[in-house]
Amino acid sequence: MSHEQPQERPQDRPLTRWQRFKDNDIIWSFLHSPGAMIAAAITVFSILACLFAPLIAPFDPFDPSQISLWDGKLPPAWVEGGQPQYLLGTDNQGRDMLSTILYGGRLSILVGLAAVCLGMVLGVTLGVISGYVGGVTDAVIMRIADVQLTIPGILLAILINGIGRAFLPLELRQEFAVYVVIIAIGLTDWPQFARVARGATMVEANKEYVQAARIIGLPAWLIMVRHVLPNTLRPVLVIATIGLALAIIAEATLSFLGQGIPPTTPSLGTLIRVGNEYLFSGLWWITFFPAIALVVLVFAVNLLGDWMRDALNPKLR
Amino acid sequence: MTELLKISGLDVDFDTRRGTVHAARGVSLTVRPGEVLGLVGESGAGKSTIGNAIVDLLESPGRVSAGSILFEGEELRGRSEAEMRRVRGDRIGMIFQDPQTSLNPLMTVGAQLVETIEKTNGKISGAEAENRAIELLEQVGITEAKARLLAYPHQFSGGMRQRVVIALALAGDPDLIIADEPTTALDVSIQAQILDLIKQLCRERALGVIIVTHDIGVIANIADRVAVMYRGEVVETGDVAQILGAPTHEYTKSLIAAVPRADRKLDRFSSVDYIEGGTTPFKRIDIQTHWLGESQRERGSGPAIEIENLDLSFTLQKALLKRNRKMLQAVDDVSFTVNEGETFGLVGESGSGKSTVARLIAGLYRPDGGQIRVIGQDVVSHPKSATARTARRALQMIFQDPYSSLNARMRVLDIVAEPIRFYRLTDRESETRKIVGDLLDHVGLGASAALRYPHEFSGGQRQRISIARALASRPRILICDEPTSALDVSVQATILNLLKDLQQELGLTMLFISHDLPVVRQMCDRIAVMRNGGICEVSDTETLFSAPTHEYSRHLLDLMPRMDLLGEA
Numbered sequence: 088m089s090h091e092q093p094q095e096r097p098q099d100r101p102l103t104r105w106q107r108f109k110d111n112d113i114i115w116s117f118l119h120s121p122g123a124m125i126a127a128a129i130t131v132f133s134i135l136a137c138l139f140a141p142l143i144a145p146f147d148p149f150d151p152s153q154i155s156l157w158d159g160k161l162p163p164a165w166v167e168g169g170q171p172q173y174l175l176g177t178d179n180q181g182r183d184m185l186s187t188i189l190y191g192g193r194l195s196i197l198v199g200l201a202a203v204c205l206g207m208v209l210g211v212t213l214g215v216i217s218g219y220v221g222g223v224t225d226a227v228i229m230r231i232a233d234v235q236l237t238i239p240g241i242l243l244a245i246l247i248n249g250i251g252r253a254f255l256p257l258e259l260r261q262e263f264a265v266y267v268v269i270i271a272i273g274l275t276d277w278p279q280f281a282r283v284a285r286g287a288t289m290v291e292a293n294k295e296y297v298q299a300a301r302i303i304g305l306p307a308w309l310i311m312v313r314h315v316l317p318n319t320l321r322p323v324l325v326i327a328t329i330g331l332a333l334a335i336i337a338e339a340t341l342s343f344l345g346q347g348i349p350p351t352t353p354s355l356g357t358l359i360r361v362g363n364e365y366l367f368s369g370l371w372w373i374t375f376f377p378a379i380a381l382v383v384l385v386f387a388v389n390l391l392g393d394w395m396r397d398a399l400n401p402k403l404r
Numbered sequence: 405m406t407e408l409l410k411i412s413g414l415d416v417d418f419d420t421r422r423g424t425v426h427a428a429r430g431v432s433l434t435v436r437p438g439e440v441l442g443l444v445g446e447s448g449a450g451k452s453t454i455g456n457a458i459v460d461l462l463e464s465p466g467r468v469s470a471g472s473i474l475f476e477g478e479e480l481r482g483r484s485e486a487e488m489r490r491v492r493g494d495r496i497g498m499i500f501q502d503p504q505t506s507l508n509p510l511m512t513v514g515a516q517l518v519e520t521i522e523k524t525n526g527k528i529s530g531a532e533a534e535n536r537a538i539e540l541l542e543q544v545g546i547t548e549a550k551a552r553l554l555a556y557p558h559q560f561s562g563g564m565r566q567r568v569v570i571a572l573a574l575a576g577d578p579d580l581i582i583a584d585e586p587t588t589a590l591d592v593s594i595q596a597q598i599l600d601l602i603k604q605l606c607r608e609r610a611l612g613v614i615i616v617t618h619d620i621g622v623i624a625n626i627a628d629r630v631a632v633m634y635r636g637e638v639v640e641t642g643d644v645a646q647i648l649g650a651p652t653h654e655y656t657k658s659l660i661a662a663v664p665r666a667d668r669k670l671d672r673f674s675s676v677d678y679i680e681g682g683t684t685p686f687k688r689i690d691i692q693t694h695w696l697g698e699s700q701r702e703r704g705s706g707p708a709i710e711i712e713n714l715d716l717s718f719t720l721q722k723a724l725l726k727r728n729r730k731m732l733q734a735v736d737d738v739s740f741t742v743n744e745g746e747t748f749g750l751v752g753e754s755g756s757g758k759s760t761v762a763r764l765i766a767g768l769y770r771p772d773g774g775q776i777r778v779i780g781q782d783v784v785s786h787p788k789s790a791t792a793r794t795a796r797r798a799l800q801m802i803f804q805d806p807y808s809s810l811n812a813r814m815r816v817l818d819i820v821a822e823p824i825r826f827y828r829l830t831d832r833e834s835e836t837r838k839i840v841g842d843l844l845d846h847v848g849l850g851a852s853a854a855l856r857y858p859h860e861f862s863g864g865q866r867q868r869i870s871i872a873r874a875l876a877s878r879p880r881i882l883i884c885d886e887p888t889s890a891l892d893v894s895v896q897a898t899i900l901n902l903l904k905d906l907q908q909e910l911g912l913t914m915l916f917i918s919h920d921l922p923v924v925r926q927m928c929d930r931i932a933v934m935r936n937g938g939i940c941e942v943s944d945t946e947t948l949f950s951a952p953t954h955e956y957s958r959h960l961l962d963l964m965p966r967m968d969l970l971g972e973a
Binding site for chain 2: 115294295296298299300301302303304305309313314317318
């Protein structure tokens with residue numbers, strides 16, 4: 088109920104950080120929603136599996152000595168003609184599918200995380216400034232965001248990616264392809280973060296604690312960093328989670344279109360692309376398993392984001 | 405007389421993850437036809453819960469766990485949702501606090517009334533229902549009722565909207581009306597009219613009325629009998645004159661003693677130790693030798709705040725051309741002077757511009773025209789200059805809403821220490837922490853509060869944290885913008901006492917903004933009455949209360965709740 092007073096415990100010792108954490112409503116909500124827990128388990132499992140790919144993967148897809156073209160295009164182990172050491176079969180170059188998916192997923196998650204971080208830092212910075220300062224600054228920043236949002240994200244990413252690669256000398260393109268992709272997706276992402284951060288900032292900036300800080304005489308940047316920013320992070324966190332799923336998809340799409348990571352470096356997108364060419368020759372497993380991995384990962388992250396949106400929204404509780 | 409409603413031994417429980425909260429325990433009440441029962445208590449006392457439990461509108465996870473609710477001799481507990489819905493519209497009407505949200509903004513007032521009338525009266529033709537709607541609007545005192553049927557809620561003022569809500573409650577011709585804080589969201593002048601209306605309807609139609617309120621003034625004006633609630637229990641029931649004049653329960657006594665008196669000036673509010681812990685200072689500090697007192701030596705002799713011909717207008721509707729813009733003159737040619745060491749009151753109803761003046765002085769808004777001098781320094785023409793900044797540092801503000809005035813993500817230590825750290829008022833961090841501890845002790849919270857977060861404190865305690873933060877800048881002027889209007893009356897008394905003490909010890913100048921005349925009378929030396937952005941009258945407190953010169957001041961004074969029922973507490 089709204090007017091229940093907090094229990095007063097003047098004589099108690101202040102809670103430790105760990106007690107506070109356990110007592111937190113969000114942690115409680117998490118432990119009481121099975122969907123969120125399953126989603127989190129899948130996400131954590133996928134991320135760990137990908138991060139420790141070199142330790143768990145049965146083969147190293149980058150080691151030419153382990154690859155033999157003779158073993159190429161083998162179906163999964165349980166299908167006729169499959170070999171037990173290649174559980175999910177092999178691709179056209181004879182690489183073990185399971186190992187390639189783990190290594191590829193690693194790259195996809197890394198690119199997704201880095202791109203979201205870039206978009207978040209850029210978007211939140213601009214959004215908070217926009218919402219707090221207002222006036223012309225606000226108008227300029229938000230109109231840029233509006234214009235950017237009129238262009239479909241993936242086209243923009245392709246554009247930025249193309250420009251980025253054009254500026255790199257030929258011999259560095261391969262090496263820096265991953266960074267170019269991260270920048271391309273990150274730059275595409277920022278308006279979402281800016282909008283959310285700006286909205287939250289405008290709400291917070293009118294609250295009395297911000298006015299109190301202004302009366303103390305704190306400079307605007309300090310108020311933004313110390314007072315406004317921490318209070319805008321909840322909605323930002325929600326869209327960052329959903330943004331992670333979108334960034335992973337964006338990377339896959341770019342790579343699928345041949346605009347992202349070169350096919351020699353496996354990512355989920357490049358694997359699906361390569362497999363796509365063999366789909367009609369009956370080699371379904373080359374594209375099917377990476378696609379399933381992508382769907383499961385994105386679905387779990389999205390579920391997590393959905394739960395987080397509900398749990399962090401005080402109005403829905 | 406027979407009883408219309410008889411509640412006996414009612415328990416309401418809320419099962420939460422931290423155990424069961426007993427919102428009401430063993431509550432027994434009766435309401436007779438033609439009688440107004442006042443249900444009074446402070447926040448969290450369970451008074452609204454009782455009202456909701458009667459009509460089975462408890463918010464989840466609340467449930468009635470014991471007792472009976474007899475309405476006209478029939479048990480209401482255990483009825484199906486469909487049956488309860490009929491009871492709610494037909495026989496029990498509800499009036500809620502906020503007329504803004506109790507009406508559907510997308511439907512005309514007439515449509516809402518006709519819908520309710522048709523639902524509750526069964527077979528009735530459209531024309532009949534409309535006539536009935538007009539009749540109801542006339543009964544609640546809305547003129548030109550026929551034309552108003554086509555109006556939308558936003559075209560009505562707050563008071564008119566509450567009248568429509570009352571008409572809606574009457575639509576099913578109920579025998580009992582439950583009014584949950586029906587006037588809390590309204591200005592005093594409208595509050596009086598609405599209360600009169602409810603009382604008149606109660607007499608004419610022999611309705612039973614339950615008024616749920618925290619406001620002793622409302623009770624004194626309208627109730628026949630009163631039930632006082634404290635932590636889920638009814639501690640005392642009786643006639644209004646007996647409860648207010650000669651209360652027997654300790655809680656009632658302290659509650660009534662804490663009500664600010666409009667009829668005479670007291671030195672201090674009688675302190676209420678019954679309710680909130682931590683009201684007595686843990687450890688007083690000697691101001692004269694303490695860090696906190698150091699700034700007092702800088703005291704000058706001139707006026708603390710001087711404002712001349714202050715103007716500010718807000719844009720209501722933007723437009724490219726100046727003549728198409730709609731402006732609101734929020735502050736209109738306001739001038740006054742606050743002397744060093746005095747408490748200057750600004751009173752007025754909502755929208756009078758009193759808070760805007762405070763924010764102008766504090767530098768949160770820039771005026772369109774006029775002069776503001778803080779301790780003799782011009783702070784308007786060059787707000788960023790060093791002199792203006794120093795002058796402004798001598799000025800701090802305490803806000804109305806204790807829930808939004810503290811940053812929820814910072815510890816109390818960091819909140820209070822912020823000005824000290826920012827201006828490097830101490831040499832060492834250990835010294836800062838010691839001063840913060842002293843400040844928290846001094847405002848009655850205890851130094852151990854420093855490591856907690858704001859959400860662990862109640863409203864009154866948060867207001868004490870705000871006061872400690874304001875004092876940490878070592879101000880000479882304190883602006884208090886409705887510092888207690890969000891608080892319970894008992895907590896209000898302790899906060900006002902604290903402010904008074906601090907002012908005397910530190911020789912602070914205070915600008916005290918409030919809509920509550922009795923509070924202003926207790927706190928202020930001089931008072932300015934504001935209306936529509938302008939000042940009506942500036943005079944000494946006692947002169948204003950005994951011989952107001954301006955017509956509007958007289959009007960405001962007339963509207964003060966009558967306290968003649970209160971004894972010599």
